[in-house]
Amino acid sequence: xxxxxxxxxxxxxxxxxxxxxxxxxxxxxxxxxxxxxxxxxxxxxxxxxxxxxxxxxxxxxxxxxxxxxxxxxxxxxxxxxxxxxxxxxxxxxxxxxxxxxxxxxxxxxxxxxxxxxxxxxxxxxxxxxxxxxxxxxxxxxxxxxxxxxxxxxxxxxxxxxxxxxxxxxxxxxxxxxxxxxxxxxxxxxxxxxxxxxxxxxxxxxxxxxxxxxxxxxxxxxxxxxxxxxxxxxxxxxxxxxxxxxxxxxxxxxxxxxxxxxxxxxxxxxxxxxxxxxxxxxxxxxxxxxxxxxxxxxxxxxxxxxxxxxxxxxxxxxxxxxxxxxxxxxxxxxxxxxxxxxxxxxxxxxxxxxxxxxxxxxxxxxxxxxxxxxxxxxxxxxxxxxxxxxxxxxxxxxxxxxxxxxxxxxxxxxxxxxxxxxxxxxxxxxxxxxxxxxxxxxxxxxxxxxxxxxxxxxxxxxxxxxxxxxxxxxxxxxxxxxxxxxxxxxxxxxxxxxxxxxxxxxxxxxxxxxxxxx
Numbered sequence: 001x002x003x004x005x006x007x008x009x010x011x012x013x014x015x016x017x018x019x020x021x022x023x024x025x026x027x028x029x030x031x032x033x034x035x036x037x038x039x040x041x042x043x044x045x046x047x048x049x050x051x052x053x054x055x056x057x058x059x060x061x062x063x064x065x066x067x068x069x070x071x072x073x074x075x076x077x078x079x080x081x082x083x084x085x086x087x088x089x090x091x092x093x094x095x096x097x098x099x100x101x102x103x104x105x106x107x108x109x110x111x112x113x114x115x116x117x118x119x120x121x122x123x124x125x126x127x128x129x130x131x132x133x134x135x136x137x138x139x140x141x142x143x144x145x146x147x148x149x150x151x152x153x154x155x156x157x158x159x160x161x162x163x164x165x166x167x168x169x170x171x172x173x174x175x176x177x178x179x180x181x182x183x184x185x186x187x188x189x190x191x192x193x194x195x196x197x198x199x200x201x202x203x204x205x206x207x208x209x210x211x212x213x214x215x216x217x218x219x220x221x222x223x224x225x226x227x228x229x230x231x232x233x234x235x236x237x238x239x240x241x242x243x244x245x246x247x248x249x250x251x252x253x254x255x256x257x258x259x260x261x262x263x264x265x266x267x268x269x270x271x272x273x274x275x276x277x278x279x280x281x282x283x284x285x286x287x288x289x290x291x292x293x294x295x296x297x298x299x300x301x302x303x304x305x306x307x308x309x310x311x312x313x314x315x316x317x318x319x320x321x322x323x324x325x326x327x328x329x330x331x332x333x334x335x336x337x338x339x340x341x342x343x344x345x346x347x348x349x350x351x352x353x354x355x356x357x358x359x360x361x362x363x364x365x366x367x368x369x370x371x372x373x374x375x376x377x378x379x380x381x382x383x384x385x386x387x388x389x390x391x392x393x394x395x396x397x398x399x400x401x402x403x404x405x406x407x408x409x410x411x412x413x414x415x416x417x418x419x420x421x422x423x424x425x426x427x428x429x430x431x432x433x434x435x436x437x438x439x440x441x442x443x444x445x446x447x448x449x450x451x452x453x454x455x456x457x458x459x460x461x462x463x464x465x466x467x468x469x470x471x472x473x474x475x476x477x478x479x480x481x482x483x484x485x486x487x488x489x490x491x492x493x494x495x496x497x498x499x500x501x502x503x504x505x506x507x508x509x510x511x512x513x514x515x516x517x
Contacts, residue, residue: 008150008264011143011271012056012366014069030384031058034357034420035313042316043281048094049273056274060364064297064378070275070366071294072141077275085133086272092126093269095119096261108233110240110247113254117170120260124164127265131155147268154262163260170253173246179239188231190238278367281316285370288319290327295363295374299416302377302450305331309371311355312362326484327371328352336468338444338451340461342491347472348484349454350386350422356452357382357420377450379418383409386422398427406440415448422454433457441467458491 009015031037036058044053061067077083099119106112131151139145154160178193228236240247282292291308298304308327315325326348330339339356341349355370362369363376385405402424409419421440425433437453437460444451445466453460461469470488475481 008147008268011073011147011268012066012070012274014066014142030357030382030420033384033386033422034354034361034382035311036358036361038313039281039316039358042313043277045277047273047277048097049270049277052270053273053277057278057365057367060361060381061366062299062364062378062380064299067297067364067366067378069142073143073275074279074294074366074368076139076141076144077279079137082137082139083276083279085130085137087276089126089130090269090272090276092122092129093266096123096126106228108228108236110236110250111228111233113247113250114174116254117167117174117250120163120167120257121171123260124160124167127151127160128155128164147264150264154265160262163257166253166257170250173249177239177243177246179242181235188235190235190242192242282312282368285312285315285319285325288325290315290319290325290370291372292368293371293373295359295369295371295376297363297376297378299378301334302337302448303333304375304377304450305329306359306369306371306374306376309355309359309369309374311351312358312370313354314351315370328355328486329371330356330470330488332450332468335466337448337466338441338453338463339468339470340441340463340491341452341454341470341472341486342456342458342461343472343486344474344482347474347482348486349472351484352470352472352486353420353422353452353454357384357418360418377418379450380414380416381412382418382420383413384420384422385409385424386420387424387426399425402427403436410440410443410447413447413449417447417449419444419449419451421451423456426456430457434459438463461491 031040040054040057043057044050047053061070077086096119099115099122103112103115106115131148131154134144134148134151139148180191180193180196182189182191286292290310295306307329309329310325310327318325328348330352332339341352343349359369359371359374360376360379361382363374364378369376385402406421406424409421413419424440425436428436434457437455437457441451441453441460441463444453445464461467468488469491470486471491473483473485473487475483
């Protein structure tokens with residue numbers, strides 16, 4: 001029998017070096033622009049581990065080895081049987097924590113000790129069950145293999161054997177405690193049960209003749225607190241006096257196993273929540289036929305692509321309603337770095353820009369990303385500039401505010417950054433917007449940044465070999481109907497015209513609406 005369990009540190013990080021490459025920037029200005037806040041809030045949901053999960057999903061890992069380590073765990077958990085087993089273990093551990101948390105609300109010492117014993121019993125069952133299941137399960141990830149080895153050693157250790165044995169013994173002792181209560185007026189008497197008559201069966205038999213099949217249950221169910229009334233506390237105190245040996249053994253048990261939760265088991269279960277929460281979140285979308293993949297990651301090459309990809313936050317809203325989700329794709333080959341997106345308004349340009357950012361952020365957490373296949377760049381930071389409502393409290397104008405924000409982005413960027421700019425310089429003239437947009441993209445080219453630039457100025461799509469033109473499309477026979485597909489093609493010269501027509505309220509749809517009314 002082993003006395004010391006093997007080593008296990010984390011299901012999220014290979015080692016301390018990988019953990020040091022995880023960055024959680026205080027400045028999360030880009031998350032709302034990319035709707036990442038909607039994704040993270042939905043993933044974390046109302047789980048007990050909400051704060052932990054929120055931190056993990058905003059934390060970007062800049063070590064490819066660590067991200068591949070997480071990919072391995074995700075691949076293992078794609079097995080429905082293993083996923084179910086992991087969820088069952090996580091639920092049992094929630095029950096353990098819930099029991100331990102409730103202890104502080106209980107006044108009666110014997111009740112606290114009883115709940116503590118129950119928590120330890122649930123823990124022992126969860127650990128033994130998981131160890132037994134993992135022993136024969138075909139897992140391949142380094143993280144789960146390391147935990148399986150640790151768990152096998154831990155279950156075989158004298159430490160766990162003693163806990164499990166003593167827990168079972170205390171449960172068996174208390175199961176033999178039988179007592180009776182006599183209540184007469186305000187007087188309550190507690191004594192040992194010596195086989196006195198139990199009238200339950202006779203009462204049920206007497207009233208059985210009046211039973212007329214299934215009837216509505218009119219009894220009111222009260223949701224009480226885990227605490228105990230002062231009367232109940234006095235009764236259990238008397239019971240403890242009657243069965244002093246059993247309750248003394250329970251008190252000694254609670255002192256000896258006050259810290260029965262093994263730190264490695266607790267760490268594993270906390271790390272496991274990261275995987276379970278995300279897989280739960282994307283499950284309905286997968287069931288609806290949408291694809292997710294573990295992307296190939298690169299920190300050197302900027303040749304990237306994604307197939308059948310989509311805006312995850314938008315899909316999470318559309319799928320429950322049965323609405324279709326439009327998928328897109330993109331690819332960049334050297335020396336291409338910048339995607340300039342033009343086309344009609346409300347055609348999916350901003351959604352595409354958000355998708356690009358979401359993909360790269362999710363890739364930096366190690367999670368599966370929307371798409372059937374992807375190769376993505378591991379950026380040191382993602383910076384975004386999306387149009388915002390003009391703040392009347394801000395003494396500067398909208399154009400000045402745009403310039404200040406963009407300057408900050410360009411000064412902060414490094415060649416390893418990703419920049420996403422959506423509909424900037426819309427408050428100025430066409431010639432000024434063309435000039436300023438050209439200057440911004442020249443700086444982006446100089447810094448060798450990966451960039452998505454949504455604009456109504458088609459000329460910016462032809463600044464050089466590093467710029468790729470993509471455009472949102474319409475139904476050929478009905479210019480007012482959008483396909484929401486963004487495809488790689490030369491700018492057609494209509495983007496600004498459509499933007500201008502919309503501003504003057506003379507688009508096809510607007511004119512048609514006026515005619516009909």
